[in-house]
Amino acid sequence: MRLRHHLRIYLRLQLLHLRVALEYPANFWIASVAMLIGEITTIAFMWVLFSHVPQIAGWRFWEALFLYALIALQTALGGFLCSGFWNIPHYIRSGQLDQVLVRPLAPLLQMATLHLDLRNIGRLGISIAILGQAILKLQPAWGIWQLAFFVETLLGSTLLLNSLFFLPRCLAFWTLSDTNNIADWLWNVIDFAKYPLSAYTRPIQFVLTWLIPLAFISYYPAAVLLGKPLAQPWLGYLAPLAGPVVALIALAVWRRGLRRYQSSGH
Amino acid sequence: MMMTDLLIDAVRRAPRPKYLALLLMQIQQAIAYPAGTLIDMLASLLSIATVYYLWRAVFAAQPQIEGFDWRAMQAYILVSNAIFALLGATSTRAMMNSIRMGAIATDLLRPYSYIGAQFAQVLGRAATLGAFSSAATVLIGFVLVGMPAPPTLAAAGLFLLSVGLSFLISFLLNFLLALLCFWTKDSEGLLWAHGVITFIFSGGMAPLHFLPYWLQSVAFALPFQGMIHTPLLIYLGAAREPELWAALLLQALWVLILCVLVHLLWARALRAADLPGG
Numbered sequence: 001m002r003l004r005h006h007l008r009i010y011l012r013l014q015l016l017h018l019r020v021a022l023e024y025p026a027n028f029w030i031a032s033v034a035m036l037i038g039e040i041t042t043i044a045f046m047w048v049l050f051s052h053v054p055q056i057a058g059w060r061f062w063e064a065l066f067l068y069a070l071i072a073l074q075t076a077l078g079g080f081l082c083s084g085f086w087n088i089p090h091y092i093r094s095g096q097l098d099q100v101l102v103r104p105l106a107p108l109l110q111m112a113t114l115h116l117d118l119r120n121i122g123r124l125g126i127s128i129a130i131l132g133q134a135i136l137k138l139q140p141a142w143g144i145w146q147l148a149f150f151v152e153t154l155l156g157s158t159l160l161l162n163s164l165f166f167l168p169r170c171l172a173f174w175t176l177s178d179t180n181n182i183a184d185w186l187w188n189v190i191d192f193a194k195y196p197l198s199a200y201t202r203p204i205q206f207v208l209t210w211l212i213p214l215a216f217i218s219y220y221p222a223a224v225l226l227g228k229p230l231a232q233p234w235l236g237y238l239a240p241l242a243g244p245v246v247a248l249i250a251l252a253v254w255r256r257g258l259r260r261y262q263s264s265g266h
Numbered sequence: 267m268m269m270t271d272l273l274i275d276a277v278r279r280a281p282r283p284k285y286l287a288l289l290l291m292q293i294q295q296a297i298a299y300p301a302g303t304l305i306d307m308l309a310s311l312l313s314i315a316t317v318y319y320l321w322r323a324v325f326a327a328q329p330q331i332e333g334f335d336w337r338a339m340q341a342y343i344l345v346s347n348a349i350f351a352l353l354g355a356t357s358t359r360a361m362m363n364s365i366r367m368g369a370i371a372t373d374l375l376r377p378y379s380y381i382g383a384q385f386a387q388v389l390g391r392a393a394t395l396g397a398f399s400s401a402a403t404v405l406i407g408f409v410l411v412g413m414p415a416p417p418t419l420a421a422a423g424l425f426l427l428s429v430g431l432s433f434l435i436s437f438l439l440n441f442l443l444a445l446l447c448f449w450t451k452d453s454e455g456l457l458w459a460h461g462v463i464t465f466i467f468s469g470g471m472a473p474l475h476f477l478p479y480w481l482q483s484v485a486f487a488l489p490f491q492g493m494i495h496t497p498l499l500i501y502l503g504a505a506r507e508p509e510l511w512a513a514l515l516l517q518a519l520w521v522l523i524l525c526v527l528v529h530l531l532w533a534r535a536l537r538a539a540d541l542p543g544g
Contacts, residue, residue: 044466
C-alpha cells in the first residue's frame with residue numbers, strides 16, 4: 001500500500017524530468033549518441049583483443065561480451081533510476097537538505113529523483129542489444145532455475161551498483177565536503193568489472209570481490225549462467241544477495257548520517 | 267638612431283613576455299588544485315591497469331602478435347598512456363564554450379594572436395598536469411613493471427622529437443575541432459567523437475598493426491597515427507634507418523598540412539562568426 005504510493009510518486013517525479021529533457025531534443029540526442037560512442041570503444045577494444053586469441057583467461061568473445069553487457073546495463077540503469085544522489089554532498093554542505101527534510105515524503109526518494117540522466121538511453125539500448133545477441137549466439141541451456149537466477153541477478157545488481165555509489169556520497173555527513181571525488185573515482189573502477197576477473201592478479205580479484213564488490217554484478221553471475229569454472233562456486237550462487245546486503249548497509253549509514261545532520265545554520 | 271628605434275620596437279613587439287605570462291598563468295591554475303589533479307591521475311592509472319592485465323592475459327595465450335612480444339607490449343601500454351597524459355591537457359572545451367557563449371569576441375580584441383595564446387595555455391597545462399601524470403606513468407613503467415627503455419640514446423632523442431611533433435599534431439587537431447563549433451554550436455558531441463576517433467586511429471587503443479587490415483589502411487591515411495604510433499615505433503626501435511626518417515618526415519608533413527588547414531578555417535570561421543552578444 002505505502003510501497004505503491006511511493007512508486008507512483010517516484011514515477012511522476014521522474015516523468016517530470018523526462019518532459020524537461022525533451023524540451024531540448026538536440027542536446028538530448030547528441031549526448032545520448034556520445035555515450036553510445038563511449039560504449040562502442042570498449043566493444044571495439046574487446047573485438048581487437050579477441051581477434052588475436054580465441055579466449056582470454058578462459059572466456060570466449062561472446063561470453064566476455066555477455067559479462068560486459070551485464071555491467072553496462074547496470075551503469076545505464078543507474079543513470080535513470082537515481083542519478084539525483086549525485087547532489088547529496090552539495091545538499092548536505094549547503095544545508096539545502098533542510099528543504100527535503102520538511103517535505104512529507106521519504107528524503108531518500110526525494111534525493112533520488114532530483115535529477116534524471118537521460119543520456120544513458122544510448123548506453124541502455126546497446127547493452128540490451130548485446131545481452132540479447134550474446135544469449136542468441138551462446139544458446140545457453142537455461143532451465144527455470146537459471147532464468148530465475150538471471151532475473152534475481154539483474155534486480156540485485158541494480159541495488160548493488162546504486163548502493164555502492166550512494167555510500168561514498170553519504171560520507172559528506174561526516175566530512176562536510178561537497179565534492180563527489182570518491183564516487184567519481186569509483187566510476188573508473190567499473191572498467192575492471194567489464195572484463196573477466198580471472199585475467200587479474202589475486203589482490204585485484206580480492207578488492208573487486210570483498211572491498212568494491214563489482215564482480216558480483218558481472219563476473220560471478222556470468223560465470224554461473226555460462227557454466228564457467230569458479231574457484232569458489234558459492235560466491236557465484238550468492239551473487240544476487242550481494243545487492244540487498246550492501247543496500248542495507250547503505251540504508252543504515254544514511255539513517256545515521258541523517259541523525260547527525262545539523263544543517264548549516266542559516 | 268633609426269636602427270636602434272627599430273630594434274627596441276621589435277623587442278617590444280616580441281611575443282615572448284605576454285605568451286609566457288599566459289603559460290605561467292595556466293601553471294599556477296593547475297597547481298592551485300592538487301587534490302583534483304591527484305584523483306585524475308589515480309583514475310587514469312586504474313584504466314591503464316585494466317588494459318595492462320587484459321593484454322597480459324592475451325600474451326599468455328599468444329606470446330607473439332605482429333612482431334610484439336609481452337615486453338614490447340608492456341612498454342607500448344605504459345608509454346602510449348604517458349603520451350596521452352601529455353596530450354590530454356588541452357583547453358579545447360574551454361575554447362568551445364567561449365565560441366558558443368560569444369566570449370571569444372573579447373579574446374579576439376586582445377593584443378595577441380589567438381592561436382598563439384591558445385598554444386601557450388595548452389603548453390602550460392601540459393608542462394604541469396600533463397608532465398606530472400606522464401612522469402608518474404613512465405616511473406611506474408620502469409620501476410614496477412620493468413619495461414624496456416629505447417634501444418639506443420639516438421632512438422631516445424628521436425623519440426622525444428617525435429613526441430614533440432605528436433604534441434603539435436594533437437594541438438592543431440584540437441584547435442580545428444574547436445573551430446567547428448562556429449558552425450555546429452555543439453561541443454559535447456564533437457568532443458566525444460573526436461576522443462574516440464583519436465583513441466582508435468592514433469594507436470592508443472592497440473598498436474595499429476593489431477587492427478584488421480582495412481582499418482589499418484584508414485589509420486595510415488590519417489594524421490592521428492603521428493600521435494602515438496610513430497613515437498612508439500621509434501621508442502621500441504621497430505623502425506630501421508630509412509623507415510625512421512620517413513616516419514618523422516610524415517609527422518612533420520602532417521603538422522604543416524594541419525597548420526594550413528587551421529589558417530584557412532580560422533579565416534572562414536571569423537567570417538561565419540555569429541556570436542551571441544552580451
